[in-house]
Amino acid sequence: MEIIIEKWEEILETVRKEHELTPISFETWLKPLKVHSVIGNELTILVPSEQMGLEYINKKYKLPIKVAVAEFTGLTYEIVFILPEQAKQSEVFASPIKNEVVINAEKGNLNPKYTFDTFVVGGNNRFAHSASLAVAESPGEAYNPLFLYGGVGLGKTHLMHSIAHFILSKNPNAKVLYVTSEFFTNEVIEAIRNGNNTAMSKFREKYRNIDVLLIDDVQFIIGKESTQEEFFHTFNDLHGAKKQIILSSDKPPKEMETLEDRLRSRFEWGLIADIQSPDYETRMAILRKKEELDGYNVDDEVIQYIATNVKSNIRELEGALNKLIAHSRLEPENKEITVKMAENILQDLIYPDKPKEITPELIIETVAEHFGFKVSDLVSQKRNSEIVVPRQIAMYLCRDMTDAPLKKIGNLLGKRDHTTIIHGADKISKDIAVNETTKNVVETIKKKINPN
Numbered sequence: 001m002e003i004i005i006e007k008w009e010e011i012l013e014t015v016r017k018e019h020e021l022t023p024i025s026f027e028t029w030l031k032p033l034k035v036h037s038v039i040g041n042e043l044t045i046l047v048p049s050e051q052m053g054l055e056y057i058n059k060k061y062k063l064p065i066k067v068a069v070a071e072f073t074g075l076t077y078e079i080v081f082i083l084p085e086q087a088k089q090s091e092v093f094a095s096p097i098k099n100e101v102v103i104n105a106e107k108g109n110l111n112p113k114y115t116f117d118t119f120v121v122g123g124n125n126r127f128a129h130s131a132s133l134a135v136a137e138s139p140g141e142a143y144n145p146l147f148l149y150g151g152v153g154l155g156k157t158h159l160m161h162s163i164a165h166f167i168l169s170k171n172p173n174a175k176v177l178y179v180t181s182e183f184f185t186n187e188v189i190e191a192i193r194n195g196n197n198t199a200m201s202k203f204r205e206k207y208r209n210i211d212v213l214l215i216d217d218v219q220f221i222i223g224k225e226s227t228q229e230e231f232f233h234t235f236n237d238l239h240g241a242k243k244q245i246i247l248s249s250d251k252p253p254k255e256m257e258t259l260e261d262r263l264r265s266r267f268e269w270g271l272i273a274d275i276q277s278p279d280y281e282t283r284m285a286i287l288r289k290k291e292e293l294d295g296y297n298v299d300d301e302v303i304q305y306i307a308t309n310v311k312s313n314i315r316e317l318e319g320a321l322n323k324l325i326a327h328s329r330l331e332p333e334n335k336e337i338t339v340k341m342a343e344n345i346l347q348d349l350i351y352p353d354k355p356k357e358i359t360p361e362l363i364i365e366t367v368a369e370h371f372g373f374k375v376s377d378l379v380s381q382k383r384n385s386e387i388v389v390p391r392q393i394a395m396y397l398c399r400d401m402t403d404a405p406l407k408k409i410g411n412l413l414g415k416r417d418h419t420t421i422i423h424g425a426d427k428i429s430k431d432i433a434v435n436e437t438t439k440n441v442v443e444t445i446k447k448k449i450n451p452n
């Protein structure tokens, strides 16, 4: 589910591109939408106000969003839209700060897929895995706290949820609370803001009355004084009562520069375990496991291609496979995935810094986007003045920035013959020499096409 939150803006961007939305439609309908929660296969999206037309969004954008989400996750989610009032009534709620979804203690709200069974053990995470299992088997007794650290997308959350699932499966009455540190911080701030003792004691009662506390990405607590203070007391109470504490962070305590010493020493009381980037064999095993769990059947060579090229982040590794599956499913008759297709579809992921090849197609898309038209309109036979000039700019840029033959440019621009292309390009070339506005517009579009 993290992937949906993390990639939400890209998901919306995909809808915008695939449906050729004009800037105004995008700003009005899609941009204000926020992920409210992801529970099981239900993705709930918050529509900020009723004026935005919940019904209209539901009718027009539900399916496009579903398809784009499937493209990013490889999974089909039921999409539900809700208004802020409904969100308030709901138990699971999104933090207003970072579009973060909070997973409560109940088992149903933990990601059901993040268990020890689905976690692939390799040289990079063997120690963290064993430590997590030991803590899950004997909470409060094995290592307390357990401090897991590692880079982005390497499985810290997966291990934390696995521990919570395991403990709850052995003891369904255990009070297990998993929160992100941002959620914890928000709760502290909220309790302080309410300014009365009841709010604070409610907060304390909640956090000190549990058996297992898991705080994800604890590095975000650092530097926030009152949160550190509250966390310090929570930690002491729970630890003193032999309740299990599990923390995750992007770095070990000794490298957390602004961490108070009294907290640093407590973090080091138990066991510190790191997770490194997976080696090739582990990457292959993770991809194979995912294939098995999701019922995919992908060619060996394609799996090898992904494992060879996506190295440092498991979220991206899985994302690459999901993207390929989603593409093949959207093709008629679930087209088989080949290495060639993988090379093509995963270009942006594998070579993020590679400059895009400048082609007439790229130019036409960029010009259309710049003026807020659909590509189909730009290349149509329409001759209204608003569209004729952008079309001629596309002709000029195709001539200026590529070596493409006139015939090809003409074909792409609505089967126009070569004299029309020469005439259109010349017109813009002359205009640039005398008209500052045209010159600036053309320069801006050029920068969009080739930012380097």
Ligand SMILES: Nc1ncnc2c1ncn2[C@@H]1O[C@H](COP(=O)(O)OP(=O)(O)OP(=O)(O)O)[C@@H](O)[C@H]1O
Residues within 6 Å of the ligand: 002, 114, 118, 119, 120, 121, 125, 150, 151, 152, 153, 154, 155, 156, 157, 158, 159, 217, 286, 289, 314, 315, 318
């Ligand atoms: N060893 C593994 N076996 C199977 N899947 C894994 C493994 N490690 C990570 N994953 C998968 O990779 C994805 C990212 O993992 P996770 O969200 O746990 O990373 P994280 O370390 O918590 O990242 P962040 O620092 O962004 O919070 C998840 O879908 C998770 O299931």
